[in-house]
Amino acid sequence: MTSDLLAPLDLAFWNIESPQHPMHLGALGVFAAHSPTAGAHAVDLLAARAVTVPGLRMRIRDVWQPLAFPPAFGGAARQPVPDFDPLDHVRLHAPATDFHDVAGRLMQRPLGRGRPPWEAHVLPGEDGTDFAVLFKFHHALADGLRALTLAAGLMDPMDLPELRPRPAETPRGLLPDPRRLPGLVRGALADVGQALDIGASVARATWDVRPTPALTSRPTGTRRTAGVVIDLDDVHRVRKAAGGTVNDVLIALVAGALRRWLEERGDSSDGVAPRALIPVSRRRPRTAHPQGNRLSGYLIRLPVDDPDPLTRLGAVRTAMDRNKDAGPSRGAGAVALLADHVPPLGHRLGGSLVGQAARLLFDILVTSVPLPSLGMKLGSCPLTQVFPFAPLARGQALAVAVSTFRGAVHYGLIADGEAVPDLDVLARGLSEEAAELVEVSGS
The missing domain is CATH 3.30.559.10 (Chloramphenicol acetyltransferase-like domain)
Structure with a gap:
């Protein structure tokens, strides 16, 4: 076996x-x-x-x-x-x-x-x-x-990108070729330098941080979900009018929805700029097999405290451009890469501590899940909507996942059920924010 x-x-x-x-x-x-x-x-x-x-x-x-x-x-x-x-x-x-x-x-x-x-x-x-x-x-x-x-694989046959076979590797658990050892040593030294760089960025990112109470929660084990569908053409119109990327617009919509949600709750948004972790895949889609998470990420502050939608979008664009210039292997958002430097026994013994540390690094996860643009069916029943849900980090109240499918953007919201009983308000805020951003951008 x-x-x-x-x-x-x-x-x-x-x-x-x-x-x-x-x-x-x-x-x-x-x-x-x-x-x-x-x-x-x-x-x-x-x-x-x-x-x-x-x-x-x-x-x-x-x-x-x-x-x-x-x-x-x-x-x-x-x-x-x-x-x-x-x-x-x-x-x-x-x-x-x-x-x-x-x-x-x-x-x-x-x-x-x-x-x-x-x-x-x-x-x-x-x-x-x-x-x-x-x-x-x-x-x-x-x-x-x-x-x-x-x-x-459970759906009806469809045209998915063909997965290229992965180059042959030394099976895990076997001794490596001695001729590769000098390169392995150099790679190990580079990895140590990268780990130290990421560690320093994490320390800076967690220093003097003002928490966002609405996004912080003791784990109750309860969950609540919601979904929002937004016309992709509207997102493209905003992008063309205001600049940036589609992803910038989608992140800015989250910032605006959080502001609306806080205001409806009666919470002040003054000075609120939660840290959002934006995962970045380090694996090419055509080499997606075999399994194995290959993730890094960007860390940005969502400009929830800014009252102007276009200014919020500009702030997100600037922050994302800065992250892209640095690359996904540097900065506090690349903290997932540190897992490669921990031995298996360390993961087993330190798992609980790592889980509790997530809320110290970021306040909310905003992740993109790729979907094929082609239609899918189960039997003769077509798939009309799909809402992705991300894992909710310990101590956090909310996570956002987003996918683009057949001309529409699908937001999947998941929250701690006790901390966010009004998740429908946040969902409505996303729709309202999209409509306002289309209007003020003149698109």
Whole structure:
């Protein structure tokens, strides 16, 4: 039985999890239904196809390999399950009037750690005209790009970018070629210098920071989700009129929505500039296999305290340009790269401490999840909307994920259910902010 050692960042995600702090990502897809039984038929399709997707058979098991190079004390590996039963992972629920209400309750449940850590929950619509599927994948099993590949394997055949085979490497756990040792030493020294640079940036980023109380929460284990759809053409019009990138506009919309949310709550936005972590993938889409999180990130301050939408957009653009000039391997936002410098046993022993440290580094996660521009179907039911959900860091109240799908931007909001009972207000604020930004930009 073959196994694949977890990469350092995957191992970190596996070890920082707790019942109050699940580390799975999710996506809620909404499908147009051709009959009231479409949801039940979707369960049959998903279960039958899950057997054919090798990545869905993988569970995560502890491994101890003292003779490996490097030694894997306290590590973990993905291993195929010989008696895989897809019906343990695909479930049909009662008809729902509000998909997000059910999705929030399902997202708060940790995935089982003794079996392949993924689930697909089918939610029939109460009126029979649509149904939804909530996919959950543990972040140690798959990042956003890999989760897309796994989920796409359960859909009807579609044209996805062909994955190029990865160049042959020395298998993990074997001694390297001695001829490569000088290069490995030079690389190790460079890695140490990079780690010190990132560590210094992290220290500066956490020094004299004013917390944003509305975005801070003790972990309750509860979850609430919401989704917002915005016309991509509107985003492009704003970008052309005000400059910057599509991503700059999408981040600025989050800043404006947070301002509206705070004001409706009766909280002051004066001086509020929460630190947003913007993950950056270090892996090319065409080399997305095999699995393994390869992430860095940018850290910016969201100009929530600025009352002018265009000025907010300009501030986001400036901050993102500065980050891009420095590159994704430097600065406090690249803290995920430090996982590569921690031995497996360190991840196991220090997982809880690392999880608690997230709120010291950033206040909110704003991440982009790539989706194919082509349409997808399950059976004969087309996918009409898809809302991504990011893992919620310990001590934080809110995370934002965004995807572009078939001419629309889909925001997926996930929050601590007790800390943010008014998540619908924030969702409405995103729509209102988009409309105002279109108006004031003259687009």
